[in-house]
Amino acid sequence: MKRIYSTIKNMKQARFLLYTMFVLLALLMFVFLYHHVKPEQYNIQLFGISKETIRSPITIEDKEKTEKLRREAAERVEDVYTLKKEYAENRVDLISTVFTTISEVQEETDTHLEKLQKLKKKLPGDLYTHMPETQWSSLLAAKPSDLQLAKEATVTAVNTIMSERITPQDLDYAKMRVEDELKYVIVKNELKDAIVQLAKYAIIPNVIYDRAATEEKRRQAMDEVKPVKILQGQIIVEEGQFISNEIYNQLKLVGLLESESTVQPFIGLGIFVILLLTPILYYFWRFKPEHHHRNVYLLLYTAIFVITFIMMKLISLLQEMDLTDVAYVVPVAVGTMLIRILFNEQLAVVTSFVYAICGSMMFNEGVTGTFSDSAGIYLLASGLAGAIFLREQLQKAKILQAGLFVSLVNIAMIIAMLFMKNGHYSLMEIGIFVIMAVISGIFASVLTIGLLPFLEAGFGILSSMKLIELSNPNHPLLRKILTEAPGTYHHSLMVANLSEAACEAIGANGLLARVAAYYHDIGKTKRPRYFIENQIGDNPHDHLSPQLSKNIIIAHVTDGVAILKKYKMPKEIIDIAEQHHGTALLKYFYHKAKQQSDYVLEEEFRYPGPKPQTKEAAIISIADSVEAAVRSLSNPSQEKIEKVVRGIIADRLQDNQFNECNITLKELELVAQSLCETLNGVFHSRIEYPEIRKEKVKQA
Structure with a gap:
């Protein structure tokens, strides 16, 4: 119950630290990026004189000016009128009807006055009043031939004029034209005046205002106006320029007036920072380290991130000294290489993107609220290069090579961007850029080499690079085992091979298992002859009591822990050396003691422990026993090997040796299969050569 409570408490503390780290990193990024989004504001007075040249920090649409231009474009569009061709036909029919009516009235026997009265009744009132009665009288008095000639002339003139567009503004001109058309008709003057007046009456506007077409044309004109x-x-205003209304409104629009306070950039920056850190938060939310508390890794990552971020910020301050392109000298790869070495490649890649995005804002050459594409792409390429090169080469000697690789990538990226811009750069300028790229890569590798020991020691992290260094056969302790206990050395190599393969089969840390297996029996170097793999000839235990033999055998664990601590070996390796026997029973000496006396306690012949706490320790404990047991078989076969392996695992389970580690039965099955495969490859059957057979016959 106490352990459960402690576990829950540790989980709560880990999550609390996770949130704390997230908040601290968010605040750090917000503070460092604040200067790059804070709008630069000026004390500008309307109708005053500008004291300096001011440029726009952003690209924004001047909606007020755009709308003004659109209104002006719409106003320039003339009204659209539609020609009504049927109007000409209607007016011609009207003239024909008038002349027909006059002819009908002429045929009647009434007096002239009575004819005028009948004509007045048959014609529209406005038409009759349009002309004086004298002209109507001249029409009634005309001969049929003259009247027919007048009719044809009038109809022709009206049809000609009405076939063309006549707007209300063109009406007077159209009537003048119809008068000109009838000027040369050969009739009496009185009759000519009458038909002219009649024709003018027939001429009316034949186009009407088309609202829909007009609105569509105005809309098209407005759409053609670009924002x-x-x-x-x-440049909004130059030094010494007069501040007009238009300039003042533009300064106000881009937020450069001191009177215009806004919180939008800071809200945007807050959202921006949270979005960048969310993938990192999610990663650590699911991160479950095997050998350390998650808190240690959280603090380690925070330290690396802060160091790199501060370095980027300090270099970005050089922009205030009018030093451009300083982003090319930023050793951003130091952060990604450290994260790749101490964590993994996935987190290093994610962090590369975070550095690049923030760097594109930091190195925006003083234009607040903007991103520098070239700086962002360069920093991303540099960071990814450091993480990718160290993918499979986690050795300290390779870090400098990684720095050179980063330098090459930096140079290639700079040249690519310069060429794409199609700018004219001198050889000196290109040379300076190349030198900055080289400095960035080399300085990143130097910083990585310098910071790595401090981070490993300060946070107690056992990195893959450290493990590879410890696996070097020239390490003093490995040479000690080889020279003082060669049998133990070869036994350890075999256990290392078995353990690594088994750990990789279940997803555990195979490299840690291999290196820990090299050192797990270092304590045997104190009394190597008392362990069977180092014996040649007599067994010293044949001359010792079971109790004394037991003490010597058990002591190799405590002696090994003492030696490892003396050489300041990592805690993980010390723990595995201490736990690889757990609290197992020394069965041989226990049964030997039982044969000599009935008063023997089993607890006295058990290792002091503790039991294996990790999967790697459990697998090494199995491999240690399996290797010794299989090596003792006279003719090892697949069946015998499998029986030994499964027997040892079953015995450890029955003895509750795996109760304190999180290895499962399914994983133990995979471990058994892996051990059998590896051992079968080592103890495979061999061809017996004829010479060996003859020698055996002679011996027989």
């Missing part, structure tokens, strides 16, 4: 934009970096 007026204030471009990023565009």
Whole structure:
């Protein structure tokens, strides 16, 4: 119950630290990036004189000016009128009807006055009043031939004029034209005046205002007006220039007036920071280290992130000294290489993107609230290069090579960007850029080599690089085992091979298991002759009591722990050396003691422990016993090997040796299969050569 409570408490503390780390990193990023999004504001007075040249920090549309231009474009569009061709036909029919009516009235026997009255009744009132009665009288008095000639002339003139567009503004001109058309008709003057007046009456506007077409044309004119934009970096006002209304409104629009306070950039920066850190938060939420508390890794990552971020910020301050392109000298790869070495490649890649995005904002050459594409791409390539090169080469000697590789990638990226910009750069400028790229890569590797020991020692982290260094056969302790206990050395190599393969089969740390197996029996170097793999000839235990033999055998664990501590070996390796026998029973000496006396306690012949606490320790304990047992077989076969392996695992389970580690039965099955495969490869059957057979016959 106490252990459960302690576990829950540790989980709570880990999550609390996770949230704390997230908040601290968010605050750090917010503070460091604040300067790069804070709008630069000026004390500008309307109708005043600008004291300096001011450029726009952003690209934004001037909606007010755009709308003004669109209104002006719409106002320039003339009204659309539609020609009504049927109007000409209607007016011609009207003239024909008038002349037909006059002819009908002429045929009647009434007096002239009575004819005028009948004509008045048959014609529209406005038409009759349009002309004086004298002209109507001239029409009634005309001969049929003259009247027919007048009719044809009038119809022709009206049809000609009405076939063309006549707007209300063109009406007077159209009537003048119809008068000109009838000027040369050969009729009496009185009759000519009458038909002219009649024709003028027939002429009316034949186009009407088309509202829908007019609105559509105005809309098209407005759409053709491109938005007026204030471009990023565009000069709004030059030094000594008069501040007009238009300039003042533009300064207000881009937020450069001191009177215009806004919190939008800071809200945006807060959201920006949270989005960048969310993948890292999610990673550590699911991160479950085997040998350390998650808190240690959280603090380690925070330290690496902060160191790199501070370094980027300090270099970005050089921009205030009018030093451009300083992003090319930033050794951002130091952060990704450290994370790759101490964590893994996935986290290093994610962090590379975070550094690159933040760097594109830091190195924006003083234009607040903007991103430098070239700086961001360069920093991303540099960071990824460091993480990728160390993918399979986790040795300290390779870090400098990684720095050179980063330098090459930096140079290639700079040249690519310069060429894509199609700018004219001198050889000296290109040379300076190349030198900055080389400095970035080399300095990153030097910093990585310098910081790595401090981080490993300060946080107690056993990195893959450290394990590879410890696996070097020239290590003093390994040479000690080889020279003082060669049998133990070869036994340890075999256990290392078995353990590594078994750990990789279940997803445990195979490299840690291999290196720990090299050192797990270092304590045997104190009394090597008392262990069977180092014996040649007599067995010293044949002359000792079971109790004394037991003490010597058990002592190799405590002696090994003492030696490892003396050489300041990592805690993980010391723990495995201490736990690889757990509290197992020394059966041989226990049964030997039982034969000599009935008063023997089993607890006295057990290792002091503790039991294996990790999967790696459990697997090494199995491999240690399996290797010794299989080596003792006279003719090892697959069946015998499998029987030994499964028997040892079953015995450890019955003895509760795995109760304190999180290895499962399914994983133990995979471990058994892996051990059998490896051992079968080592103890395979061999061809017996004829010479050996003859020698055996002679011996027989």
